[in-house]
Amino acid sequence: MVSALQEKMKESFVEHVSEELLTDCMRCGFCLPACPTYLMTGQDEAHSPRGRISLMKALRDGQVLWDGSIEDSLDVCLGCRACEPACPAGVQYGTLLEEARHAVLDAKQPGLKEKAVRKIVFDGLFADQKKMKRTVGLIRIYQATGIQKVARASGMMRLLPKQMSEMERVLPQIRRKVRPAKPTQTYKVAFFTGCLMDTMFQETNSRTIELLEMAGYEVDIPANQQCCGALHGHSGEVPKAKKNAEKNILAFNHQDYDFIVQNAGGCGAFLSEYGKLLDTDEARTFSGKIVDISTLLMKAGFDRQLQAISKEAQSVVTYQDSCHLRNVNGVWEAPRTLIGSASGFTYIEMPNAAGCCGSAGIYNLLQPEMSAKILAEKMKGVKQVGPSVIVTSNPGCLLQMKVGIEREGLSGQIEAVHIVDFLYESMKNN
Amino acid sequence: MEWIESIKKVVGSEHVRTSSAHLLTYSYDATAGFQAMPDAVVSPGSTEDIRQIMEICRDHQVPLVPRGSGTNLAAGTAPTSGGVVLLFNRMNQILELDEDNLCIRVQPGVLTLDLCNFVEERGLFYPPDPSSMKISTIGGNVSENSGGLRGLKYGVTKDYVLGLTAVLPNGQVIKTGGKLAKDVAGYDLKALLVGAEGTLGVVTEILLKLIPKPEHQRTGIAYFQSLEESAATVSEIISERIIPATLEFMDRGTMDAVERFMNLGLPKDAEAMLLIEQDGEAGQVERDLAAMIDISVRNGAVITAVAETEEEAGQLKAGRRAALSALARKRPTTILEDATVPRSEIANMVRKIREIAERNQVEIHTFGHAGDGNLHPTCLTDIRNGEEMVRVERAFAEIFEAAIDLGGTITGEHGVGEMKSPYLQWKIGDEGIDLMKTIKQAIDPLNICNPGKMFAKANKPRVVVAHG
Numbered sequence: 039m040v041s042a043l044q045e046k047m048k049e050s051f052v053e054h055v056s057e058e059l060l061t062d063c064m065r066c067g068f069c070l071p072a073c074p075t076y077l078m079t080g081q082d083e084a085h086s087p088r089g090r091i092s093l094m095k096a097l098r099d100g101q102v103l104w105d106g107s108i109e110d111s112l113d114v115c116l117g118c119r120a121c122e123p124a125c126p127a128g129v130q131y132g133t134l135l136e137e138a139r140h141a142v143l144d145a146k147q148p149g150l151k152e153k154a155v156r157k158i159v160f161d162g163l164f165a166d167q168k169k170m171k172r173t174v175g176l177i178r179i180y181q182a183t184g185i186q187k188v189a190r191a192s193g194m195m196r197l198l199p200k201q202m203s204e205m206e207r208v209l210p211q212i213r214r215k216v217r218p219a220k221p222t223q224t225y226k227v228a229f230f231t232g233c234l235m236d237t238m239f240q241e242t243n244s245r246t247i248e249l250l251e252m253a254g255y256e257v258d259i260p261a262n263q264q265c266c267g268a269l270h271g272h273s274g275e276v277p278k279a280k281k282n283a284e285k286n287i288l289a290f291n292h293q294d295y296d297f298i299v300q301n302a303g304g305c306g307a308f309l310s311e312y313g314k315l316l317d318t319d320e321a322r323t324f325s326g327k328i329v330d331i332s333t334l335l336m337k338a339g340f341d342r343q344l345q346a347i348s349k350e351a352q353s354v355v356t357y358q359d360s361c362h363l364r365n366v367n368g369v370w371e372a373p374r375t376l377i378g379s380a381s382g383f384t385y386i387e388m389p390n391a392a393g394c395c396g397s398a399g400i401y402n403l404l405q406p407e408m409s410a411k412i413l414a415e416k417m418k419g420v421k422q423v424g425p426s427v428i429v430t431s432n433p434g435c436l437l438q439m440k441v442g443i444e445r446e447g448l449s450g451q452i453e454a455v456h457i458v459d460f461l462y463e464s465m466k467n468n
Numbered sequence: 469m470e471w472i473e474s475i476k477k478v479v480g481s482e483h484v485r486t487s488s489a490h491l492l493t494y495s496y497d498a499t500a501g502f503q504a505m506p507d508a509v510v511s512p513g514s515t516e517d518i519r520q521i522m523e524i525c526r527d528h529q530v531p532l533v534p535r536g537s538g539t540n541l542a543a544g545t546a547p548t549s550g551g552v553v554l555l556f557n558r559m560n561q562i563l564e565l566d567e568d569n570l571c572i573r574v575q576p577g578v579l580t581l582d583l584c585n586f587v588e589e590r591g592l593f594y595p596p597d598p599s600s601m602k603i604s605t606i607g608g609n610v611s612e613n614s615g616g617l618r619g620l621k622y623g624v625t626k627d628y629v630l631g632l633t634a635v636l637p638n639g640q641v642i643k644t645g646g647k648l649a650k651d652v653a654g655y656d657l658k659a660l661l662v663g664a665e666g667t668l669g670v671v672t673e674i675l676l677k678l679i680p681k682p683e684h685q686r687t688g689i690a691y692f693q694s695l696e697e698s699a700a701t702v703s704e705i706i707s708e709r710i711i712p713a714t715l716e717f718m719d720r721g722t723m724d725a726v727e728r729f730m731n732l733g734l735p736k737d738a739e740a741m742l743l744i745e746q747d748g749e750a751g752q753v754e755r756d757l758a759a760m761i762d763i764s765v766r767n768g769a770v771i772t773a774v775a776e777t778e779e780e781a782g783q784l785k786a787g788r789r790a791a792l793s794a795l796a797r798k799r800p801t802t803i804l805e806d807a808t809v810p811r812s813e814i815a816n817m818v819r820k821i822r823e824i825a826e827r828n829q830v831e832i833h834t835f836g837h838a839g840d841g842n843l844h845p846t847c848l849t850d851i852r853n854g855e856e857m858v859r860v861e862r863a864f865a866e867i868f869e870a871a872i873d874l875g876g877t878i879t880g881e882h883g884v885g886e887m888k889s890p891y892l893q894w895k896i897g898d899e900g901i902d903l904m905k906t907i908k909q910a911i912d913p914l915n916i917c918n919p920g921k922m923f924a925k926a927n928k929p930r931v932v933v934a935h936g
């Protein structure tokens with residue numbers, strides 16, 4: 039018997055998931071060894087990119103009917119997109135996943151727990167910057183006073199006490215607002231502050247501006263910027279993501295700028311795909327100007343500025359790639375070159391640095407088990423290298439690495455820092 | 469189903485998957501157009517598990533389809549008769565490295581690249597390198613007798629298999645071969661199992677020969693204005709008694725696709741490209757490479773280059789490496805074939821492929837291993853277009869025909885599976901089919917092991933093509 043939901047799901051896949059993109063996959067399997075969930079499940083094809091694409095296609099073609107096992111396969115996907123650079127046929131997995139999640143959301147009412155998380159995260163926190171600031175304000179009160187009640191009032195603590203309280207413990211102390219930039223010369227750069235970065239990592243944001251100025255850029259912070267919409271898009275809330283995209287394009291009058299820079303890999307990747315999301319020339323031009331902080335610093339030869347400081351190497355530093363910065367924007371060399379140029383450290387690459395850390399947006403909240411497994415594996419690699427600092431390029435990864443350090447009982451021995459803070463400290467120590 | 473319960477008792481129910489997500493994701497392999505749902509997906513942990521599973525399958529007449537990573541291009545693991553898909557994800561250990569006898573004992577689920585890296589870290593070398601080596605399993609390589617880029621100089625998988633353990637359809641476990649360079653005790657059963665595509669039993673342990681890692685490697689490239697010049701170059705290299713480690717070929721259509729994809733600055737008017745590599749003792753490598761570039765120029769190469777650094781070598785190889793990617797992006801469906809001819813016939817074969825493509829109005833470009841005559845005519849099409857697919861199938865039938873006419877074969881390394889089974893008779897004749905059927909019947913009388921593969925329900929009538 040085909041249930042009403044199964045019927046609806048098939049129709050929804052036909053409506054939302056592009057047949058063209060699905061048929062690009064030739065089922066060669068070259069993406070399998072790149073996929074963290076395939077590897078972590080002991081090579082389970084149902085948790086591989088090839089498997090997920092074939093499931094999407096089979097749902098669309100009516101070859102299988104929607105059920106819990108298929109839902110599980112799609113839910114367990116990290117959305118890390120490591121499968122894309124590994125694919126010889128150029129399959130746009132990220133787009134397919136967004137389309138599939140949109141289709142699922144359209145056909146089905148999300149479960150209670152998921153609904154609650156979605157509501158808080160999407161409609162509450164990330165929809166507009168003001169609310170985000172209020173919530174973060176609450177967390178700050180919590181941090182200052184230790185009154186759990188206040189954090190509960192934000193609704194987050196109650197949901198997933200363990201993961202959240204772990205997260206909460208590793209949140210940075212929140213400080214003052216970013217101060218306006220002082221103009222210098224050359225390229226004009228607009229800074230996309232990012233909602234997490236703007237609230238929880240304000241200090242990192244001010245340092246981003248300082249670094250850019252040291253490198254000779256003129257930096258502006260356009261008002262009215264919104265959350266990039268990545269979390270919405272990745273979770274199937276495509277219309278909401280589009281709305282944010284439109285607002286941002288409006289906010290960044292991009293003709294005025296040579297580059298739009300960001301310091302969060304996840305946001306950057308999504309911003310760089312507004313062109314694809316909205317399919318307008320305006321959006322494509324906007325996306326064309328998106329650049330990450332490391333690439334922009336390298337463009338100005340900032341590695342030489344770092345090298346100019348000489349200090350004996352005393353400890354080891356390593357780098358955890360931001361999945362989207364690497365897999366979507368192809369940026370992996372610039373951050374490594376910059377970190378390697380900083381004095382006082384020896385750079386050692388950790389095993390599988392490119393592999394997802396299991397943070398993946400709100401994945402660590404929705405799929406805590408798989409996320410924990412991936413993180414544990416990641417920490418094994420970290421321990422092999424024995425660094426005193428793990429550098430990251432994305433707030434999600436940064437928090438996840440902090441959780442990892444905490445779980446392994448390595449606080450005090452290893453520190454996880456954002457690349458901006460790492461570089462800033464290196465310059466400052468001069 | 470009763471037999472599923474019995475199998476669960478053997479391996480534990482967590483290793484028997486029957487969810488719709490699992491049945492669907494084990495319903496295909498890398499072959500376009502073949503898909504069928506199995507009844508269960510089973511992950512055994514040992515030879516003994518497999519022996520018991522085999523008995524259950526035999527007693528209940530349930531098909532058993534061994535599956536590595538499902539990258540074969542012949543519908544070898546599509547479970548078209550249903551039954552059990554048997555995985556080796558829990559049998560993926562390197563069991564023993566024997567440096568005295570230069571060999572390594574592994575379970576079938578070990579990935580080819582992992583094995584290569586493991587031995588190379590220890591100064592040893594396992595040469596068979598199919599392009600799919602990042603994900604293919606040794607069990608799959610052995611069962612397809614896979615080849616690779618280094619085939620001309622180093623041979624193919626069968627040349628490295630020293631011994632096998634296998635579970636036969638009657639539930640017996642046999643061990644053949646051993647850590648021996650010489651062994652003539654009886655029929656060569658090992659050779660029978662290599663390339664058997666899972667139709668004669670399940671390989672559960674493999675002993676592979678290793679060789680010392682070559683100390684030095686150099687790469688060069690040559691572009692030609694005609695196919696004949698490149699083919700003459702290949703012939704002369706071999707007749708000069710030089711055996712290069714790789715000798716790779718791309719035709720103009722492939723180069724165009726690569727250029728559009730990567731902007732490497734490949735010459736626009738070139739008809740053919742040869743990528744040349746030699747490895748071994750440093751002095752010899754230098755002499756060989758210089759001689760091969762010389763031969764290329766003598767035969768009309770318009771551009772030649774030799775890489776001075778590893779980085780430059782990477783650049784020269786980038787084009788050939790990207791061949792499949794570049795082609796695959798052009799149309800929704802990519803069909804990669806492996807018709808193979810004696811290397812002296814390469815120019816003829818490439819030209820015939822081109823004519824066949826034109827006649828059937830389909831897009832086919834060719835690259836491949838020029839040194840051993842193993843070509844990859846690659847068809848870019850759209851499987852949703854039924855009318856076009858008829859022409860594609862006709863074109864491939866004509867290509868197989870042409871290869872056989874030139875003294876070649878329908879498949880050099882991808883295997884027969886279900887996809888090419890209707891054409892097998894063309895290559896080996898009725899007598900060959902009869903003998904193979906007799907062997908299959910003797911070993912697997914109930915047709916449990918990978919049924920529907922290798923032997924076709926009906927042979928294809930040979931197409932009569934007006935060769936023009």
Ligand SMILES: Cc1cc2nc3c(=O)[nH]c(=O)nc-3n(C[C@H](O)[C@H](O)[C@H](O)COP(=O)(O)OP(=O)(O)OC[C@H]3O[C@@H](n4cnc5c(N)ncnc54)[C@H](O)[C@@H]3O)c2cc1C
Binds near residue numbers: 067667
């Ligand atoms: C893009 C691409 C490039 C390729 N390039 C090459 C190439 O350069 N050279 C080449 O030779 N091939 C190539 N192949 C084909 C394929 O990768 C090889 O045949 C490979 O050896 C298959 O390995 P697998 O682990 O995926 O095996 P599978 O596809 O899972 O299985 C292959 C066959 O072996 C049988 N089998 C698997 N394990 C066992 C076992 N333990 N016991 C008994 N039977 C078993 C299966 O039943 C099946 O018939 C390519 C494929 C693709 C998609």
Ligand code: SF4
Binds near residue numbers: 073115116117131
């Ligand atoms: S996005 Fe990441 S987890 Fe999802 S299929 Fe691709 S590689 Fe696997």
Ligand code: SF4
Binds near residue numbers: 129
């Ligand atoms: S590598 Fe690309 S074409 Fe191959 S199976 Fe994965 S997604 Fe499909």
